[in-house]
Amino acid sequence: MTPQQITLVKNSWRNFRQVEPKAVGDLFYSHLILKNPSLKSIFKFSLERQSKLLFDFLSTIITRLDRINDLEDDIRLVAATYAGYGILPQHYEMIRSALLWTLEKGLENDWTPDIADAWLTGSIEVMHIMKNSMSKA
Secondary structure: OOHHHHHHHHHHHHHHOOOOHHHHHHHHHHHHHHHOHHHOOOOOOOHHHHHHHHHHHHHHHHHOHHHHHHHHHHHHHHHHHHHHHOOOHHHHHHHHHHHHHHHHHHHHHHOOHHHHHHHHHHHHHHHHHHHHHHHHO
């Protein structure tokens, strides 16, 4: 990611965090399951807990996005946890698509092509680390 993309992601996340996490989780998981019904059995926690886990993971990543290499162990740990839930490498594209859709809906008019590209680039990098750690397990 470029420094400009990192700034765009961090600033847009700061704006996005003003949306109620439970509402974001509801939007994200509803869209994810609607588009990918096979994932319904994987997400067994309450919506409130799922939303908190999603927000916490994203906040951790975004806070230290400019030092992504320092996060690789944290990202691998999350990937291992996801694998334990039944998330497979091929599910990551579904999850990324739902995340980008949710961000677009939550940011509304603040969702620009540059912000979309920055989030896409960042999510590709993070999910690449997650997929690689799963293939090494």
